[in-house]
Amino acid sequence: MPEPELPQKSKRIAVIPGDGIGVEVTREAVRILRAATSKSATQLHFTDFDWGADRYLRDGTSLPGGAVEMFRRDFDAILFGAVGDPRVPGNQHAADILLGLRSKLDLYVNLRPVELLDDALTPLRDRAAKDVRFTVVRENTEGLYVGTGGHFQRGTPHEVAIQEDVNTRRGVERIQRYAFEFARARNLRRVCMSDKSNALTFGHELWLRIFKEIRGDYPDIESRHLYVDALAMELVRDPSQFDVIVTCNLFGDILSDLGSQLAGGLGLAPSGNIHPGQVSLFEPVHGSAPNIAGKNIANPAGSVLSSALMLDHLGLHAPANLLREAVRASVKEKKTTRDIGGNLGTKEAGDWLVEYIAARA
Ligand code: NAD
Ligand code: IPM
Ligand code: MN
Numbered sequence: 001m002p003e004p005e006l007p008q009k010s011k012r013i014a015v016i017p018g019d020g021i022g023v024e025v026t027r028e029a030v031r032i033l034r035a036a037t038s039k040s041a042t043q044l045h046f047t048d049f050d051w052g053a054d055r056y057l058r059d060g061t062s063l064p065g066g067a068v069e070m071f072r073r074d075f076d077a078i079l080f081g082a083v084g085d086p087r088v089p090g091n092q093h094a095a096d097i098l099l100g101l102r103s104k105l106d107l108y109v110n111l112r113p114v115e116l117l118d119d120a121l122t123p124l125r126d127r128a129a130k131d132v133r134f135t136v137v138r139e140n141t142e143g144l145y146v147g148t149g150g151h152f153q154r155g156t157p158h159e160v161a162i163q164e165d166v167n168t169r170r171g172v173e174r175i176q177r178y179a180f181e182f183a184r185a186r187n188l189r190r191v192c193m194s195d196k197s198n199a200l201t202f203g204h205e206l207w208l209r210i211f212k213e214i215r216g217d218y219p220d221i222e223s224r225h226l227y228v229d230a231l232a233m234e235l236v237r238d239p240s241q242f243d244v245i246v247t248c249n250l251f252g253d254i255l256s257d258l259g260s261q262l263a264g265g266l267g268l269a270p271s272g273n274i275h276p277g278q279v280s281l282f283e284p285v286h287g288s289a290p291n292i293a294g295k296n297i298a299n300p301a302g303s304v305l306s307s308a309l310m311l312d313h314l315g316l317h318a319p320a321n322l323l324r325e326a327v328r329a330s331v332k333e334k335k336t337t338r339d340i341g342g343n344l345g346t347k348e349a350g351d352w353l354v355e356y357i358a359a360r361a
Helices: 021-037 053-059 067-074 089-104 169-185 203-217 228-237 249-262 301-313 317-332 346-358
Strands: 010-018 043-048 077-082 109-115 133-139 149-152 160-163 190-195 222-227 244-247 270-274 280-284
Touching (some): 021 043, 021 077, 021 317, 021 346, 077 089, 169 203, 169 244, 222 228, 228 244, 244 249, 317 346
Parallel strands (some): 010 043, 010 077
Antiparallel strands (some): 149 160, 270 280
């Protein structure tokens, strides 16, 4: 818990490193955040939470009771690593902690910017940084993620599994409007709404109907609709067509991993789980990566860029920009982990970013 005698201008950050490389990258992000704000008028105050697979396996704790009220009362933001561990069958703890916080804190926007920081990082032929710069606005509280459904005759040859896709007028309209407002606030011209309304004739018919209803409120924005299969194809063929893509929870999950690869891979991809004006959660797009955990090779940049989104959310734009500038410089100078062409370890890549920032903060 944060101490009561904090200086007035401080922001309280809850840190949940989680599992696997979540722990390794979050450690670096916190060091970098400290460096970027060391001389600023607003100080960051960090409180660690050990929620993750180890704790769950030890005493059964995933998301403790009262956690949601505590975050709303005592914290300004949450910095999250990743959750997921092969020792936990079904990853129940991950569902409780991550999907639980997204839902219970009503973090209805999952903002996932895709930005090519260096032409050399895209696998697409003849594409440059100016061609790969878009943001996926993923609905984050509904759809196929609500966890309702059930089994019938489970474990028999006749078993049935039902997973319900929940789409509400309120939920669909608020995320679509967020995408338009996001574009407008940043002078971006184009919003693409993507669904699968040709096959999902109830849930996604609602998405399309709402889109047609509200697009007229944003005459300054070019609005376009694409079915998600066509959008996946267009993103690879010519990503320069897109500024803002708004879509449902599941499609946003898939498209953000696809997008990350257009810009150098999961190691660099940031995200914010946001409810505007309320305590929000920031995390890299990647998971706990058990295949590379504990080896000091995970790229910390996704977590650092997520921290920049967190600083923006807190109104601390100068240190946020410094974090982005540092990552961009590290990519240009190849002072990175191996996944994007450098030869540094996680900690050494973190050291380089801390030094870059300390010289400029
Ligand atoms: P993953 O994102 O953990 O890894 C996918 C691939 O990308 C792996 O080859 C991994 O080594 C690589 N990779 C990921 N992050 C990297 C980084 N920072 N630097 C370098 N390489 C990186 O996805 P997965 O393997 O499908 O999932 C592993 C576990 O993580 C699962 O339990 C999954 O449910 C969980 N997961 C959690 C989150 C989250 O907490 N937000 C997100 C995705 C997956
Ligand atoms: C993500 C992850 C999660 C999701 C998993 C771990 C449930 O893939 O944050 O992208 O599907 O939302
Ligand atoms: Mn994902």
